[in-house]
Amino acid sequence: MRAGGRDPVVFVAWDAEALGGVQRVTHTLAQGLAVRGHEVHVVGIHRSAAPFRHVAEPGYHRHVLQGRLGRPSRRRLAALLGALRSGYVVLTSPGTVAWAREAIPRHLFTVGQYHGSYEHARSTWHLRSIRRHYPELDQAVFLSPEDAWRFTEDCLLPNAADVPNPLPVWPARTSPLTAPRVLGVGRLAGVKRFDRLISAFAAACRAVPERWELHLVGEGEDEPRLREHAAAEGVADRVTFHGRVPAERMPLLYLHGSILALTSDHEGLPLAVAEAASYGVPAVAFDVSSGVRAVAARTVPPGDLAAFTAELTALMADLAARRRLGAAARDRVAAYRPGHVLDRWEELFARLRL
Known part of the structure; x- marks a missing residue:
């Protein structure tokens, strides 16, 4: 030995x-x-x-x-x-x-x-x-x-x-999920497919009367194209690009978020979804791996943008559902x-x- x-x-x-x-x-x-x-x-x-x-x-x-x-x-x-x-x-x-x-x-x-x-x-x-x-x-x-x-x-x-x-930390506080804010966290690169998220968000905004915002956290070569896409979808004034955010500032973003959305082509066990869940924030994601299924509150078939949009819209419209799913997600990620x-x-x- x-x-x-x-x-x-x-x-x-x-x-x-x-x-x-x-x-x-x-x-x-x-x-x-x-x-x-x-x-x-x-x-x-x-x-x-x-x-x-x-x-x-x-x-x-x-x-x-x-x-x-x-x-x-x-x-x-x-x-x-x-x-x-x-x-x-x-x-x-x-x-x-x-x-x-x-x-x-x-x-x-x-x-x-x-x-x-x-x-x-x-x-x-x-x-x-x-x-x-x-x-x-x-x-x-x-x-x-x-x-x-x-x-x-x-x-x-x-x-x-x-x-x-x-998880980097286990937070003592969770989000109240009342801020009309969807989070997208990750590199602004093709594999993350934030263009799909912007399209889904724009469609959901047309169906939900409350004025929601989309906050994208990360940097990458796709940012100019994504800004153009947000303008083409008519939501440029509702999409905020935060760029690179220091690790110590991420808790505040999760505490002020109400939904995390993941539109990647592939993921293992996405840390952003698990982190959001630890703050009680539910996630909508494409079902691209067992890791995603383990931590996301709602999953839809890979690439099915209509199903993704429907789930995102439903959560944006229903605070009680967000809180129920967020609490369940936090319980699941306690293992992490x-x-x-x-x-x-x-x-x-x-x-x-x-």
């Missing part, structure tokens, strides 16, 4: 300091494990062009393998890991597993995460990479029992487990409270040492 329960933990991510869901989960886990007494390192393979501070006062070490002008160095990773006498290396994506696996000393345990869904993986190179590389790891970790089972069956994995993403998820990770580490 290797060293005790407070062994070092190293997270390796493709771009650890970028603004994104994988990065936020990584830093949340790193901080939580550091608070519990682990020596924790977060390693970015590439240097972020626009670094984002996910944790105000990190209790863990941060590293970047890419030099200012050069390529990332596996030798630097091997040197960092070689200095550890024991511990766990958590690789946060298929690309990270493929790039970093050979640099990891054999005396360290290897854990490969996948933050997407099986549905998404099978339509991309991710599934081929998981089939090739993840069986060689000590542990493969997926977001839900259903995904762990489906990857096990398809990829013949001997080592699959499921651990959900943690930071302490519960950190317990799951430490239990996983303990099993690897047996």
Whole structure:
């Protein structure tokens, strides 16, 4: 048996300091494990062009393998890991597993995460990479029992487990859900399909007498196109683009929101939906994964904009339904409270040492 329960933990991510869901989960886990007494390192393979501070006062070490002008160095990773006498290396994506696996000393345990869904993986190179590389790891970790089972069956994995993403915090207060405000949270990029959300919102506004607003939180290359789309739909004066919002300001947005809407083409376990639910805010979403089904209050078939619009309209018109569904969603995501998820990770580490 290797060293005790407070062994070092190293997270390796493709771009650890970028603004994104994988990065936020990584830093949340790193901080939580550091608070519990682990020596924790977060390693970015590439240097972020626009670094984002996910944790105000990190209790863990941060590293970047890419030099200012050069390529990332596996030798630097091997040197960092070689200095550890024991511990766990958590690789946060298929690309990270493929790039970093050979640099990891054999005396360290290897854990490969996948933050997407099986549905998404099978339509991309991710599934081929998981089939090739993840069986060689000590542990493969997926977001839900259903995904762990489906990857096990398809990829013949001997080592699959499921651990959900943690919420950054568990809020003491919840939203009253009275503000006429729909939230859309995520990168303003094609895969998030905020154009569909704007269209659904515009149609719902025509059916609901109260004056509602749509608040989009995030930045990305699609913002000019989305602004034009909002104008074409006649709701430019009701859509607010917040851009990049610091993590510490997100609670206020959730507390003043009444519905979260998710129109993505694919998601794993969407952190924005889970966060909104923790504040009692119900979500309407396309049913693109088991993770979405676990946290959204209402789901509709993928791409069915008419059904999405109908669900959004119904919630905008019914405060009692919002409160009932929001309370139920908060109960469901209690399993993602930071302490519960950190317990799951430490239990996983303990099993690897047996």
